[in-house]
Amino acid sequence: MSAGVVAVDIGTSAVRAAVVDAEGRVLAHERVVRGSGLGGDSFDAMELDRDVRAALAGVSGQASGRSSGRSAPAALAVAAHIGTVAVDADLRPVGPGSGWADSRGIPRLAALGADTVRRLLHAAGRPALTGGALAHLLEMEASRTARVHALLSPKDFVLARLTGRLTTDTISAAYTLASDVRRREWNLGLLARTGLDPALLPPQSEPSAVVGALTEEAARATGLPVGLPVVAGGPDGSVGIGLLLGENEDVIADIAGTTDVVGRLLPGSDDPPDGAVLNPSVLTGRFVAGGATGLTGGAVARWRSLVGTVEDEELAAVPPGAHGLTVVPSMTGARFPDWRPGSRGALLGQRPEHDAACLLRAAQEAAAFTVRQGIDRLDPSGGLPVALAGGSSRSAHVARLRADVLDRPLLVCAEPDVTLLGAAALALRGSGSDHGADALRARLLSTTRTVEPDPARAARYARLHARWQRLRDAADGAYEEYAAPDGEHTAQDPDGRGRSARTAT
Numbered sequence: 001m002s003a004g005v006v007a008v009d010i011g012t013s014a015v016r017a018a019v020v021d022a023e024g025r026v027l028a029h030e031r032v033v034r035g036s037g038l039g040g041d042s043f044d045a046m047e048l049d050r051d052v053r054a055a056l057a058g059v060s061g062q063a064s065g066r067s068s069g070r071s072a073p074a075a076l077a078v079a080a081h082i083g084t085v086a087v088d089a090d091l092r093p094v095g096p097g098s099g100w101a102d103s104r105g106i107p108r109l110a111a112l113g114a115d116t117v118r119r120l121l122h123a124a125g126r127p128a129l130t131g132g133a134l135a136h137l138l139e140m141e142a143s144r145t146a147r148v149h150a151l152l153s154p155k156d157f158v159l160a161r162l163t164g165r166l167t168t169d170t171i172s173a174a175y176t177l178a179s180d181v182r183r184r185e186w187n188l189g190l191l192a193r194t195g196l197d198p199a200l201l202p203p204q205s206e207p208s209a210v211v212g213a214l215t216e217e218a219a220r221a222t223g224l225p226v227g228l229p230v231v232a233g234g235p236d237g238s239v240g241i242g243l244l245l246g247e248n249e250d251v252i253a254d255i256a257g258t259t260d261v262v263g264r265l266l267p268g269s270d271d272p273p274d275g276a277v278l279n280p281s282v283l284t285g286r287f288v289a290g291g292a293t294g295l296t297g298g299a300v301a302r303w304r305s306l307v308g309t310v311e312d313e314e315l316a317a318v319p320p321g322a323h324g325l326t327v328v329p330s331m332t333g334a335r336f337p338d339w340r341p342g343s344r345g346a347l348l349g350q351r352p353e354h355d356a357a358c359l360l361r362a363a364q365e366a367a368a369f370t371v372r373q374g375i376d377r378l379d380p381s382g383g384l385p386v387a388l389a390g391g392s393s394r395s396a397h398v399a400r401l402r403a404d405v406l407d408r409p410l411l412v413c414a415e416p417d418v419t420l421l422g423a424a425a426l427a428l429r430g431s432g433s434d435h436g437a438d439a440l441r442a443r444l445l446s447t448t449r450t451v452e453p454d455p456a457r458a459a460r461y462a463r464l465h466a467r468w469q470r471l472r473d474a475a476d477g478a479y480e481e482y483a484a485p486d487g488e489h490t491a492q493d494p495d496g497r498g499r500s501a502r503t504a505t
Contacts, residue, residue: 005427006063006073009420010080012258017055019063020424024443030058041102045085045093049161053221060223074431075229079239079423080155082175084136089149091160098136105135120190125181125278128339133176151200155233163212166202169232170280173204181278182269207234207282208429231430236419237261242282243422244387246438252375252384256392258298260371263290264378273377275337283437291336293374296367297392299329303363307356312397314357320460322362324349328472329366337377346475368405369468385409389418403451407458414446
């Protein structure tokens with residue numbers, strides 16, 4: 001009997017590992033809480049390595065089959081949040097790792113000139129300058145830059161520590177801003193103009209390709225077998241979207257976690273929707289348009305930590321509009337689809353009678369409004385359904401709210417751990433499984449339930465969404481005016497328009 005595969009999901013708040021058999025059953029699961037902050041700006045890469053090893057050790061007994069007669073696992077795959085870790089020749093971090101929200105180095109990229117930036121963005125499939133390996137290296141002090149041997153994503157850093165090999169996948173490579181996403185290869189012309197040595201960037205592979213094997217040292221630390229094949233893996237949102245959509249181009253995926261990641265599978269790479277990131281898909285030769293929204297669930301969690309627990313029944317009883325209370329959730333900047341790195345969170349319209357339920361309901365509505373911005377950009381017709389997975393899909397109240405705010409049928413996935421199972425799907429494909437993407441989706445995910453929008457509430461939320469956009473814009477303008485003299489800079493986009501972005505210290 002086969003033990004299947006081992007999967008790892010590295011999130012902002014925790015690392016999860018699981019053993020998944022060939023029938024899609026989770027045989028063992030381990031969760032290790034991370035010490036990194038909510039905002040996703042930076043993290044301790046060696047601490048992450050220890051957390052991953054601890055999670056793997058927690059499931060290794062079931063993976064090895066010592067107590068069940070089950071054979072050794074066929075492969076290991078990792079999905080992780082985006083970011084950058086610079087390492088030396090001994091695979092030790094050179095400075096802190098940068099997370100998905102780190103915007104340092106963007107002014108240095110903008111200084112390359114409008115024409116270079118425009119070419120860079122087109123090749124990278126990005127609508128705006130963001131953090132990434134290029135920005136990370138440009139922002140480093142010269143004393144540290146001289147020690148850098150390679151620039152890796154958090155997932156690729158973990159893989160290097162487990163296998164001793166430097167590698168990346170085509171999707172993680174896209175987030176460096178140094179890859180030509182349509183060609184699935186490094187943009188050597190751009191690298192020549194920036195002066196970045198191409199040798200700092202590891203070879204690219206498809207997400208399900210086997211790129212290494214577990215070393216003796218890593219096997220001792222984790223309890224997994226020496227030589228266990230390791231596949232390339234990918235960014236957590238992209239891996240989750242890959243499993244949730246399979247080969248379906250007529251559904252939009254929403255992976256709702258600390259940030260919502262939304263995406264739609266495209267027939268080709270031409271003309272992605274305005275403001276959307278163009279990424280390679282986990283399917284060879286295919287592409288996904290969409291992006292991460294910035295803090296959504298993370299902002300709700302932050303407010304919950306301040307005001308305390310409120311039951312779903314009490315939240316559901318608060319009427320649309322939360323009695324006039326409005327939350328702007330973008331504490332670390334807004335990303336897809338508007339790309340406002342200087343945006344910050346706000347609480348507007350507060351009155352003495354507003355209680356914790358009103359505040360959390362307003363935060364949940366703000367998260368849904370933020371997601372609607374991106375989904376409407378991916379499908380202006382408003383006709384496509386949305387497949388919802390992730391932590392927020394556990395709540396019937398949140399699913400009801402999302403369907404009404406989006407004014408679309410919501411296909412709620414009964415299995416919230418879609419990113420972890422997406423990593424398992426990559427490991428199964430890498431181990432030689434002959435199941436296609438749709439067959440793996442059916443095998444790994446339970447059936448979905450459909451939540452239809454209520455017409456009256458949807459109409460009410462359409463008006464509230466328009467009001468929320470106006471208040472968000474006003475809050476952004478007020479914040480920029482207040483903060484610009486004290487630690488803010490204005491970065492120029494390729495068209496010369498000013499965009500606020502915080503200078504990290």
